[in-house]
Amino acid sequence: MSPDTNDHGEGSEGGGETNPTQKRRLQQRLDVSEEVLADAVELYQTFRDSDAEVVHDRALPIAVLYIAIRQNGVPRQIDELAEVANVSPRRLYRTARAVGDTLHQGIPPSEPELYVGRLADQFDVASETETAALRVLATAKTDGYHVGRKPAGVAAAALYAVAVAEDERPDITQRALSEAAGVHIKTVRENYKELPSMSEHKA
Structure with a gap:
């Protein structure tokens, strides 16, 4: 997933894929599996190919990860991901909803x-x-x-x-x-x- 977000929430330069360093950073900070990250990368790349207006939103990389986390039943709160992205939980959720609606991907409720x-x-x-x-x-x-x-x-x-x-x-x-x-x-x-x-x- 790229652009990656640094601790100040600014997008770093990069293409449309997640490099190994970025993936390791996300794994360490959020403790998620390679499978979940792979699902998130696929969602991100599919969404970037769409004409959606939020494609350049800095919350996008973490928003697709949030969708993948929920779809895989991983217990992570949106607040945890929002802190990584340095955006508000509300903005992160709205971005995730926009991605889900565009790709017809449901976001299962957290149990x-x-x-x-x-x-x-x-x-x-x-x-x-x-x-x-x-x-x-x-x-x-x-x-x-x-x-x-x-x-x-x-x-x-x-x-x-x-x-x-x-x-x-x-x-x-x-x-x-x-x-x-x-x-x-x-x-x-x-x-x-x-x-x-x-x-x-x-x-």
Whole structure:
């Protein structure tokens, strides 16, 4: 994907392909696979061949990566990608929507279950704990509670609720989870208090 974006959000010179250095930089900063990057490059090159007006938008390289990430079910928040592109999350999402509409590529909704696995790996929790958190989310989704809420925050709250119930991991705090999930601690706290399916886990 090119032009690449530097830390100031300015486009660097280059052609229509991603060179190995740019790909490694994206992999290191966002921890995504070669397969996801390859999908993003294909989307980028296809879009550059179109006559869309946003083809020179500096958010474009990260916008196509965002689409590829969502299509591959990778748990990454748009805020993380917006920081890399040095653009607002709103602008990045609007660019991604424009690309998706032009190429008839859907952007699947991000699911909190994806973030449970990511957080579980970061905190090295037992598989039983991860499974219990997923059950909490399954019940919550039946109630429609997750709609309109940050999936990472809901996932962090679910994992926290189970950790509190098990009372075996004092290191899994609301603050630690909020930092790992990339959300404000208030988001985790409010989701923990309000998520309907968590009542059975609370002391």
